Amino acid sequence: MKNFSTLIQCRRSTRRFTEELLTPEQTASILKAALMAPSSKNKRPCQFIVVEDKKMLEQLATCKPHGAGFLAGCALAVVVVANVMESDVWIEDASIASIYMQLQAEDLGLGSCWCQIRNRQDAEEQDAAQHVRALLHIPYQLEVLSIIGFGHKARANSPLDESQLPWEKVHIGEYQLPNTQEV
Numbered sequence: 001m002k003n004f005s006t007l008i009q010c011r012r013s014t015r016r017f018t019e020e021l022l023t024p025e026q027t028a029s030i031l032k033a034a035l036m037a038p039s040s041k042n043k044r045p046c047q048f049i050v051v052e053d054k055k056m057l058e059q060l061a062t063c064k065p066h067g068a069g070f071l072a073g074c075a076l077a078v079v080v081v082a083n084v085m086e087s088d089v090w091i092e093d094a095s096i097a098s099i100y101m102q103l104q105a106e107d108l109g110l111g112s113c114w115c116q117i118r119n120r121q122d123a124e125e126q127d128a129a130q131h132v133r134a135l136l137h138i139p140y141q142l143e144v145l146s147i148i149g150f151g152h153k154a155r156a157n158s159p160l161d162e163s164q165l166p167w168e169k170v171h172i173g174e175y176q177l178p179n180t181q182e183v
Helices: 004-010 024-036 054-060 069-073 090-107 128-136
Strands: 046-051 076-083 111-116 142-151
Touching: 004 090, 024 046, 024 076, 024 090, 046 054, 046 090, 054 069, 054 076, 054 128, 069 111, 069 142, 076 090, 090 111, 090 142, 128 142
Parallel strands: none
Antiparallel strands: 046 076, 076 142, 111 142
């Protein structure tokens, strides 16, 4: 188990996975993290569709022309949806649940990658969420935010280099314009 600082430094997007499947315990840990994620007013509008079938993973990988191909090679994908009738901040709630799953995966030594679905198009320039909705029979009151792919890392990623952090994006007390030099 990693401490939180190490966990966030080491969690990197993984797009190449081995053929090894996740254990039921690993899958349960990832889903528990999603279910434990906080939500606004504790409304818990999120639901999670677990996909392990290789043919369905390959179909999900076609939901958009760029940034979804890795889903075909993952061991597990979790489609994150939320009921828009239950919360007006479903996007935030579903985003938090998504990253909780990714952090849990990293803690287990697994790789993960976020596939953005909301506001994206498939190859025919149709709504990517509609593509996913049709494949998985998702009812219309549930909006699709993301698909998170999980698996065993094909190769280790380097941790983030703290010396490269963009500290100029942190403002103390009030927003400060960047120093600009006169020409």
